[in-house]
Amino acid sequence: MKKFLLVEPVVAVYSFASFLSFPLIQQYVYRRLWEQVNNSSFINGLNISHCEINESHPIYIKQKEVQQRASLFSMLVDLSGLIPSLLVALILVVYSDRQGRKAALLLPSIGAFVSSSFCFAMSYFSLTLYLLFASSLISGFLGSFATFLGGCFSYIADLCNEEKQKTIRIALIDMLLGLGGGLAGLSSGYFLREIGFAWTFLIISLLHFLNIGYIIFCLEDTVKVSASQQQAFNIEHFKEIIFAVFMFFKTSSCRKRTVIILMLSAFIAYFFANLGGSSVFIFFELDSPLCWDEVLIGWGSSLSTLLFLSSFVGVYLFSCYLRDAYIVLIGIISWISGIIMAAFATTTQTMFLVRLPLLFSAMPLPVLRSMMSKVVLANEQGALFACIACLESLMGTVALIVFNSIYAATVMWYPGFCFLLAAGLSVLPFCIVWTIFYVKGIASDIRSYEKKSHLIHRFFPTLRQKVPGLHAVV
Template sequence: MVLPNLCQAALTVLHQIEPVIILEQLGSTLFDTALQMVVKDECANATYPDTHLSREDSQQKAMSDFFMTFNLIVKLAPILPALLLARLGDRGWRRLPIVVPLCGYLVSRLMLLLVVIFKLPLEVMFGAAALFGLSGGFCAYWPGVMTLASLASTAADRSKVMMRVELLYGAAGLVGSLVSGHLFLLYSSSLGNGTVLLTVSTLLALLCLLQSIFLLQVKQESNNEPEDHYQLLSSDSSDGPAEAPARVNRVNMALLFMAATLYVSAVGGALEILGIFVMKAPLGWTATQVGYGNAAGCMIFVTSYLGVMVFRRCVSDVMLILIGMISFASGIYFMSFVTATYLFYLARSLNMFALIPLPTIRSLLSLQVPASSCGTTLTLLQLSLKFAGLVYIPASTKIYQATLTWFPGFVFLLASIITVLGMIPISIFGCRSPQRRQNERIQGD
């Protein structure tokens, strides 16, 4: 009697989106560590005679050039496929924006494994990035995940549900990152470093794809509750009505898009360089330390979730976003002057609420459009963040290369300033929303 009940409970869990999130993120964190270390090894002998750089600085320049091109392809290629998948998702094919990108995840991991085993040129990964992008990539996958999570929740719980998704994503990344450095050091004498790590990553991607194809189900929660039940936070929240308005306020949506774009530009530009920065003296991290550093980044998902659970009882969504932005701005400012590993972790600890802004902004956006347009709206937001990447990725790379010899942390200082600028549109949104709600009540009277 107990065994059938356990099997039924396990099957119910496998029908939900959570196992997909966990398996994909476990595989992704293993892949990220492997890619960092493989690129480091391949760029070890890079030289730039005309620039008179040291061997270490030449390696840093070669690594930053590779990741700039790789990440630009990843940002640019998914634009049209992600829009197409979002439209198909909103027309009823809800699993398609998840299944197709997972095929791209599997192919990219398999290609890096082939690069390591057969000693192929590192440029092969540019082709892997293109195939990954043409599958929709993260640009289609994450809005697809968020759309399923949104549809399976009530409007009152949507912000909480989205942060729970981020929590699972971060917890899986934490576990994967902690073991990734150790797995990278396991190798056979004939194949070399990274083969075990990439094999596990590829198998996880395969399991995730199979689960999304054969077991994942779409559940839509009925939202026919009274208007009083649609409060996103407490009754004191001043972010405006939680249910979608009859007429979309385009100014408010533009402010949310602007805040998200500025914040992602700051975060993305800093993280673009952070993985390279830690391999440079005086830090000079090994594969194990890289895994631990990635785990520290994933820990922010957990602390951000706990922050939402604590703060949402007493502050509005706008205030939650500002708290997250202040957290990132202070931590990344401190990162500018990091010269030892313990200082790195101190700087990361200041970022403990840095993951709050984006899911909260997504929640506010999803509540301002009809359910039939939710997937498209979230994908448009994701695409705007991708277009921002076409600017901040090369900009942060070139700034880092230009300041490499005299102030390598300058790009982090710049990210802190951009974050502060991102607080302006979200503050304006917070000031507009109470006035809008008051006007609606006067019109109703």
């Protein structure tokens, strides 16, 4: 069978299936906890949310209790898969430099298939919610989302030699993630209303199964490994992998190491603020005064399609005229303005309009990935993206824990506090990127001065002796 160097179909299917499951799990947990707290079934009428807005009503207090319990339960589920996902992401993505990228794509897809199958069984047979912890653990031990992303970006880095092409292809992957998430968000409410939780989870499982088949039989690996190079995984390979990221930083020059650390700091800081602020959107929309139902939540989530699509167009156009640092700064400003607007949204119309200032908010992450990838060598791509994947997995889980905890603590007096916190934290990556740009400009001036001085010393050795102040002018 002919194989293809196209990882984009894998990203599209995986992102759609995964992002379709995220809001469903949150709403399923919310409804099950609602039934436990109120001893009654969760009933939704057409375009009517099961939401009380009268603060003096007893249901309002129970509603807030459900909000708190749901956010804390989600936090614990995310935490359960953290440690295994960190270790597996480090091993698989670094190991892919030698043995191929497909393992870093295949194992997370199998984990997602098993996880969605668990969700199907839980919802169909009304099993305990604690089954989600087993699902999270299995997904973590098979790599989870961070390993999948690390494998995808390493795959793209192998294919691209030109800097602009690499930026655009990485932005394309992020756009596909956004498109998948947007379409999943748009359809999640209709899936839920028409066929319910169980059969929707079954469809998600089938999508992951098809993706596994494509990876095994249709996707060609970018790392060519001969039969003599294929070796069984042993303890020596494990030690090499563990120390690969450490050696990657140790053997780099001081300037290269400093630039990578600054870029990583900016990437993680923005990722933390962006993911944390976005993670409480559904709970915020379910709560009063918005009181959205599942269809409105689906429409709101689907608008992320426009955000990633507009961000990809922005990267494509801005990269023709602006440096990468400027593109990142524009994206951070877009995020800060939009999330501040969300903090004060009290009507459905305003909450939909929040997405307008967020149009370029997805640009910083792919551009920062591309900037880091351009700094390292071809045989260091796996180590770099393994480092990014581990930090993403760690900080992503920490962000979910922190923001869900803060939301649970502040929902009674000001639900929009998390959004203001995310905006404030986003100032840090803005300052870091500005510092990188400033330092890079100084370094460029120094290199230019050194080049000019070298030319003068080489071609006009007597001129410098006759005009002692010439070197200072140059």
